[in-house]
Amino acid sequence: MFTLTVDKNLQLALIEETFAPLYAHLVAAHRDYLCQWLAWPAYCHSEQDFRLFAQTMLHDYADGKSMTCAIFYRDELVGNCSLQEINPDLQKARLGYWLAENQQGKGIITRCVAKLIDVAFTRYQLEKAELAIANGNQPSQQVAKRLGFRQEGIITRAENLNGRIVDHVIYGLSRTSR
Template sequence: MGGMRFAFPVGAAVELSPWELDMADIMVVVVRANQEHLSRYLSWPTKDYGLSAAEAFIRQAQRQYAEEGRLTLGIWEHGQLVGGIGMNNTQWEHRATALGYWLAASAQGRGIMTRAARAVVNELLRFRGFNRVVIAVQPDNRASCAVAERLGFQWEGVSRQVYRHGDRFVDWAIYAMLAADWGDR
């Protein structure tokens, strides 16, 4: 995988890097410390999140990058892991993908995700041949809706009960950006 190593700088102290297996330990530490915060809207950060889950996630990310060019990146600030961002539901045939993301609670409120998502959307729409990027969020997840809105994504409506979250089926608000609308931003 050596050839795939790269990092996007997104601002002075923040960098996006592909996951490597030696990052699994720190992933577990950060996810566990933020488990309650993250599991409010995401299913994968379970109470028993451990090394085998982190390693399986990283192996899958590496395989998906090698096979389909899917980006799955850690977000690092001053060399500390503070979050992640990656492509979901990628349909290369349609040049379309969704983006998922998370931040440690203490890394919120400073625009890190807005900058990270802007960099990834720009990369996909301008340099990697994608035509459509979706951000799908639970409608009451104001912080995440605000990221999509700050980037100029258009609200397209609500998919009802589309995601199983614990014992509930929850709605997703669908926001999307098209290559033609991204332009030179």
């Protein structure tokens, strides 16, 4: 298993098919919470759904398009954090993440995103990291601000979150402004 140590209690592990049962159980337990800000949990119910997701993400990783990691806090799967849409031509990537409701407020996402920003700027030699956060998702917007991201704009009607159309607030962080 390929892992990045964030701190003594927190690791990021490159997604594996063997994580599928863990993801299925975690999402089932937190589906209502996750559906507030993510569209996909309403459609992912089985281990097979997560196995297929892992396969796709590993292909994208091999192609240099993304890096999707499971978040393990004290050896328990608690969420996901990823570099998405890695674009070498524009030297930027978008970050995405989610965390189980019962793990909120521990700084887990802030620390994991900081680690992936470091990976983006060092390993991938990117110049910019972006976040697209649903307007109203204050906890995620606070993560962006804590990490030094600047609000760059708003994309209206950006996503259908299970029947609710939301705008995305776009945040950016450049390598030079860290």
